[in-house]
Amino acid sequence: MVIYGVALLAGCMLVGLIIGDVLGQLLGISANLGGVGIAMLLLIFVTGYLKDRGKLPEATESGINFWNAMYIPIVVAMAASQNVAAAFSGGMVAIVAGVLAVALGLALVPVLTGKKGDDARPLDPPASATMPPSRATTSDRS
Amino acid sequence: MNDSIVSLVDKYHLIAAFAVVGLTMYVAYWLSRHLTAGRLHGSAIAIIIGLVLAYVGGISTGGSKGLSDVTLFSGLGLMGGGMLRDLAIIATAYGVRFQEIKKAGLRGVIALFLGVLVSFVAGAVVAVGFGYTDPVDITTIAAGAVTYIVGPVTGATLGASSEVIALSIAAGLVKSILTMIATPATARLIGLDNPRSAMIFGGLIGTTSGVAAGLAATDARLVPYGAMTATFYTGWAFCWHRRCCSWPYARSSEPAVAGRRHGDAPATAAAPGQRTEPGLRAWPGFPAAPCLRGSPGLRAGPAAATPPRPW
Numbered sequence: 001m002v003i004y005g006v007a008l009l010a011g012c013m014l015v016g017l018i019i020g021d022v023l024g025q026l027l028g029i030s031a032n033l034g035g036v037g038i039a040m041l042l043l044i045f046v047t048g049y050l051k052d053r054g055k056l057p058e059a060t061e062s063g064i065n066f067w068n069a070m071y072i073p074i075v076v077a078m079a080a081s082q083n084v085a086a087a088f089s090g091g092m093v094a095i096v097a098g099v100l101a102v103a104l105g106l107a108l109v110p111v112l113t114g115k116k117g118d119d120a121r122p123l124d125p126p127a128s129a130t131m132p133p134s135r136a137t138t139s140d141r142s
Numbered sequence: 143m144n145d146s147i148v149s150l151v152d153k154y155h156l157i158a159a160f161a162v163v164g165l166t167m168y169v170a171y172w173l174s175r176h177l178t179a180g181r182l183h184g185s186a187i188a189i190i191i192g193l194v195l196a197y198v199g200g201i202s203t204g205g206s207k208g209l210s211d212v213t214l215f216s217g218l219g220l221m222g223g224g225m226l227r228d229l230a231i232i233a234t235a236y237g238v239r240f241q242e243i244k245k246a247g248l249r250g251v252i253a254l255f256l257g258v259l260v261s262f263v264a265g266a267v268v269a270v271g272f273g274y275t276d277p278v279d280i281t282t283i284a285a286g287a288v289t290y291i292v293g294p295v296t297g298a299t300l301g302a303s304s305e306v307i308a309l310s311i312a313a314g315l316v317k318s319i320l321t322m323i324a325t326p327a328t329a330r331l332i333g334l335d336n337p338r339s340a341m342i343f344g345g346l347i348g349t350t351s352g353v354a355a356g357l358a359a360t361d362a363r364l365v366p367y368g369a370m371t372a373t374f375y376t377g378w379a380f381c382w383h384r385r386c387c388s389w390p391y392a393r394s395s396e397p398a399v400a401g402r403r404h405g406d407a408p409a410t411a412a413a414p415g416q417r418t419e420p421g422l423r424a425w426p427g428f429p430a431a432p433c434l435r436g437s438p439g440l441r442a443g444p445a446a447a448t449p450p451r452p453w
Contacts, residue, residue, distance in 0.1 A: 013232050024377060031291075033377030036228050036350075037370045040235035041243075047236060067233035071365065072185045073163045074230045075358045076170075077222030078351055079192030079322060080163075081210040085200025087319055090312020093283065097268040098316025101261040101287040102324055105346040108260065109332040112253050112346070113339040123336060123363055 005063020012042040152213050159217030166191055186326045186359035193319060231354060231373075235366040243370060246338040250371040253345030257375060258382045260346070261288045265313060278302050282310045285379075289349050290314025292379045318352035325356030334360060337367040344368030348375030 013036075020035020027033065047064070050056040087094070151158045170188035174180060178187075196208025205211030210219035220226070265287025269280045282302040286293025286309065293310030296302075302310075325334070325343075333339050344353050344367065353372040357365045 009229065009233055013229055016232070020377070024380075027377075027381060029377065029380040031377045031380040034374035036231055036373035039228075039232045040238075040366060040370055040373075041240075043232055043235050044238055044240050044243075048240070061236075064233050064236045067230050068236055070226075071230040071234050072188070072358050072362060073160075073167060074222060074226050075355045076166055076185070076188045076192045077159055077163050077218045078227055079189045079222070079355055080166075080195050080199075080215070081208040081218045081222045082193060082196045082319060082351070083200060083206045083315055084193055084197040084208060084319060086206060086308075087312055087315035088197070090309055090316065093268060093272045093274075094286070094309050094312035095316050096272075097265045097283060097287040097313040098320055100264040100268055101313075101317045102320045102347065104260045104264050105257060105321075105348075106324065106328055106332055106343075108253075108256065108346050109334060109339055109343050112249055112256070112342045113333055114249075123361065 002059050002063040002066075005060040005065075006067070007063075008046065008060070009043065009064050009067060012046060013039045015039065016042055148214060152216065155215075155217030156220050157217070159215065159221040162215060162218065163221065166195075183326055183359055185362070186323075189322050189355050189359050193322065227351075227354065231350075231365070231369045234362070234369065238366045242337040243341070243367065246341040246367070249338065250341040250345050253342040254348075254371055254374055254378055257346035257348050258288055258379050261317070261348070262382065265310075279306045282306050283313060286310025286313040287317060288314070288379045288382070289376055290318065291376055292382075295380075314349065317347075318349040321347050321349060321352030322355040322359065325352075326359040329360040334364070337364065340364035340367035341371050344371035345375065348372050348379070350376065 016037075016039025017032060017035035019038050020032040023033040024031050043064075047056060087098070167184070167188045170191055171184035174182055174184035174187050192209075199209030199212050199215070200206070203211040207219050209215045210217070210222070262284045265284035266280050268287070269283040274280050274283065278300045279302060282293060282297035282300060283306065285296035290311045291314070293314050294307050297307035297310055325347075329335065332343075334343055340357060343357075347353050347356070350369070350372050353368045354365065357368045
């Protein structure tokens, strides 16, 4: 059933967030330390385990895939509720500091990535020029 | 008639948000196909439209949540809020092979450490360049350049003025919003086309919303890798903030409280509505030691130096 997939996703999220919270408390910070990242790892392991045993029917999968496909629309909604006005009204100090932080961060990506070996192969080129295959179907549907 | 429509849309705000976002994406993908011949990704255009609408909404309402402050579009706040965003981010991990994550793991961790450090230094250098000399102001602005969540907490802890705190939030917002736009534009240049570089990117930039949107606009298949490291960033930045908050005091030989500009005890320095961490009470004396040591003990007293493990 579809709800099994959604519930599995929700369960991973809650367990991950709880672990992240505990980690944060252990380190004495009030923030959640990587709860979402832990939840992602949990989902990878749990679905991998279930799939190997053939216990992940298509309907269950579609419960997870729906939220996967809703990712970009949710990000668009997130962009639309950002405090863009405050970012621009902050003055030059804020703009220069933000720009410099992003520029340095982006510039360091190739430095840390290093020489591209076999393990840093680009993903296969998407089927269409503009969209990766999994997303192409999503956008057509939306 | 108009009133009843408005109240209806307001009542079913999440449903209205689905419709609005769907329409935005349709327009964006149409523009991508017909105006840019597919060169500019449809999702990149959709995110830019979203940011422009957020600017318009913020200007017209004076609120802090972009377009979702407009009554008609209040559902966008729920749809794009932390809860559903995190759920969708986790869902993108479905089908990812753990091997890819493991291979880039160490570099991801290095990126995480370097990312917070580089942003902090960049913010500090800019603050000094613009003539700020007070360590409290410099630290607050620098923390804002790391992420806009950490900036105000740092400022409140140190007793920075509200103008400087606003500045630090703005710096973090600029970083987050610029990431959304600059990532797809520079992706090819910085080799952002594989899981490894995506994990490094997530660790270096760190603001979850910026990374989430930037990678969505570049290649959505990279999202789980970048998000994986980015979600650890804020937590690590809070660790860093514990260290950097002790910096202004560490530099002066005066007693910690005398070094405060506003004379308040740390626990009361937080602005109303700000989070005050329990550990902050012990702040001025907090040694500049890695947060992995010491801090839980500081909170719970010397007797509990080794925190009980729940497992």
